[in-house]
Amino acid sequence: GEDVEQSLFLSVREGDSSVINCTYTDSSSTYLYWYKQEPGAGLQLLTYIFSNMDMKQDQRLTVLLNKKDKHLSLRIADTQTGDSAIYFCAESTPNAGKSTFGDGTTLTVKP
Amino acid sequence: GAVVSQHPSRVICKSGTSVKIECRSLDFQATTMFWYRQFPKQSLMLMATSNEGSKATYEQGVEKDKFLINHASLTLSTLTVTSAHPEDSSFYICSARPLALVRNEQFFGPGTRLTVL
Numbered sequence: 001g002e003d004v005e006q007s008l009f010l011s012v013r014e015g016d017s018s019v020i021n022c023t024y025t026d027s028s029s030t031y032l033y034w035y036k037q038e039p040g041a042g043l044q045l046l047t048y049i050f051s052n053m054d055m056k057q058d059q060r061l062t063v064l065l066n067k068k069d070k071h072l073s074l075r076i077a078d079t080q081t082g083d084s085a086i087y088f089c090a091e092s093t094p095n096a097g098k099s100t101f102g103d104g105t106t107l108t109v110k111p
Numbered sequence: 112g113a114v115v116s117q118h119p120s121r122v123i124c125k126s127g128t129s130v131k132i133e134c135r136s137l138d139f140q141a142t143t144m145f146w147y148r149q150f151p152k153q154s155l156m157l158m159a160t161s162n163e164g165s166k167a168t169y170e171q172g173v174e175k176d177k178f179l180i181n182h183a184s185l186t187l188s189t190l191t192v193t194s195a196h197p198e199d200s201s202f203y204i205c206s207a208r209p210l211a212l213v214r215n216e217q218f219f220g221p222g223t224r225l226t227v228l
Binding site: 008030031033035040041042044045048086092094097098099101103104106 | 115117143145153154155157160204206215216217218219220221222224
């Protein structure tokens, strides 16, 4: 079945850039998403990218997609302490009816 | 827009009792809602897909008689944990997919922390 993998932890210093990586196996994935979860809360959709795109930028967030390698990354520029959270990568296909989530990457931002 | 609520946010119950969790899409209609369980090591486990007006589709290994799902309207789905036991203690999160499907994304509720004593 479909599988989405992420590294579990990332630690950066405030002001640095963070890069969170994700790989997926389903070559028919059409939509890829990044969600953010703060402690004790639900998931918040941060950004998404269509599979026919290579890059998407939204303020401090840059998503890069390498469809050939099935690799997705989320870059957060000028990382702040408020960015500390768990980041989930997810993929879906139009007819799947559901999304497949990675296990989440815990980002810790040190002052 | 695209707000999903869950009620209650926290519940503590005795072993053997049943607990109902509500998931509502507040400003949109959702034909499909999803129920997840999140374990302490952070991974999300999809329990079931709830479709309005029809039976829920459960993932492998999830007991449908224990986790009863009802999706009676386009804005409400409920999860009832029947005869709860301490091992059912977890963080339960629902999500909803808008009827006017654009990008297949899901909007998540804030979660319900269930503690079974």
